[in-house]
Amino acid sequence: MNKRSLLALAIALLMFAQIAQTLYSPALSDIGRAFAVGPQTAAQTLSVYFLAFAFGVVVWGRACDRFGRRPVMLVGMALYAVALLVGLRVSSFNGLLLVQGVAAFGAAVASVVTxxxxxxxxxxxxxxxxxxxxxxxxAASPAIGLFSGASLVQVFGYRGVLGALVLLAACLWLWSWYGLLESRPQQTPDVSLPDTLWRMLSDRGIWRSALWIACFNVALFSYYSLAPFMFQRLGLSESWFGYSGVLLALGSGLGAWFNKRLLQAGYAAMQLIRLAAFCGLAGGIGVWLLQDSAAFVLPMLLIVLAFGMAIPNILGLALVEYADRLGTAGALLGLMYYLLVGAGLILAGWFQALGATLIVCNGVALLLTTFVSKE
Structure with a gap:
């Protein structure tokens, strides 16, 4: 597989991991109605997703070092599709949470292996x-996920979202079967999981990267878990939430494009992470000030711009010292930050305060950049 074909498949798989989360967001209100649960309870489905995703990342990442990238990808994607097929038949909220957890565990393969x-x-x-x-x-993922999810929910309810995700997973499984070649190095050392874990837990740079990734992800995905109920409180339908995804996609795309141009101009990754945290903090303050109006979506542009600018640089820097154990180290890093993301989203769901959540997340991210400059 040439690099261009590999990049196309990689983008599709990474988009799937994101669309699988955002497509589900417009269904939260319908889930609340279908199972007679409140906003705080319904929003916990995304928290369960991230926590299960975290454990999936470590299992699939470790497995791809031992058994190869391709077979692990195929098994994980198959598990995801089967779990959601079962989800189409569940009749209780707890059953839906269980299915969501198993599906998230499978979906993690698309992130860590890719x-x-x-x-x-x-x-x-x-x-x-x-x-x-x-x-x-x-950057197109939020627009695709939110707009498509809102349309499916209006016609088919939350089960329409589950069915669409099953079809998407099946298509990607077939593409991976025919297009994904094994890339695991021939001479892969048999690295110890406990030794790697201890080394990473003792590495301040790894902790900083995990906290950065968690902060920017909680800031982004707290919108997806809290905004449906904010639109509902303002008397706006799910379709308005879906349309907001188009606007946010523009901001995310602008952030990623801006990041690419600044890297080409010679700016250091750390400078761009600091700039992203400043933008995110300004956006959080704006959302807090406008939370009683639909205009709160506008400063969210700065949040998604910060995400698009920061995440590529953090991921590019995170594992440079772990080149001999990329699958295992990537799995453990993913476990660390997805656990942090899941915990952050649980807190965000409890407090139902989007503006305050954004301010805290980006404030912590900015504070972490000051520790780098002192080292």
Whole structure:
């Protein structure tokens, strides 16, 4: 597989991991109605998703170092599709949560294995550029997920979302079967999971990267878990939430494009992460000030712009010292930050305060950049 074909498949798989989350968001209100649960309870489905996703990341990442990238990808995607097929038949909210957890565990393979394959094939500045290109493509994911999800919910309810995700997973499984070649190095050392874990837990840079990724993800996905109920409180339908995804996609795409141009101009990754945190903090303050109006969506542009700018640089820097164990290290890093994301979204769901959540997340991200400058 040439690099262009690999990048196309990688973008599709990484978009799937994001669309699987955002497509589900417009269904939260319908889930609340179908199972007679409140906003705080319905919003916890995304928290369960991220927590199960975290454990999936470590299992699939470890497995792809031992058994290869391709077979692990195929097994994980198949598990996701089967779980959601079962989800079409569940009749209780707890059953839906269980299905959501199993599906998230399977979906994690698309994230960790795809990132590992990219790190197999690209190094250094080229890898950062690849993640920037991926970031530009991923900017369309929120628009696709929110708009499509809102349309499906209006016609079919939440089961329409589950059915669409099953079909999408099946298509990607077939593409991976025919197009994904094995990229695991021939001489892969048999690294110890406990030793790698201890090394990473003792690495301040890894903790900083995990916290950064968690902060920017909680800021982004707290919108998807809280905004449906904010639109509902303002008397607006689910379709308005779907339309907001188009606007947010523009901001995310602009952030990723801006990041790519600044990297080409010679700006350091750390400078761009700091700039992203400043933008996110300004956006959080704007959302807090406008929370009683539909105009709160406008400062969310700064939040998604910050996400599109920061994440490629953080991912490009995170594992440069773990080149001999990319799958295992990527899995453990993913476990760390997805656990943090899940915990953050649980807190955001409890407090139902989007503006305050955004301010805290971006404030912490900005504070972390000051620790780097002191080292």
């Amino acid at each position: 990132q590992t394959v990219l790190r197999d094939r690209f190094k250094g500045a080229e890898l950062a550029q690849v993640f920037s290109v991926v970031g530009i493509a991923l």
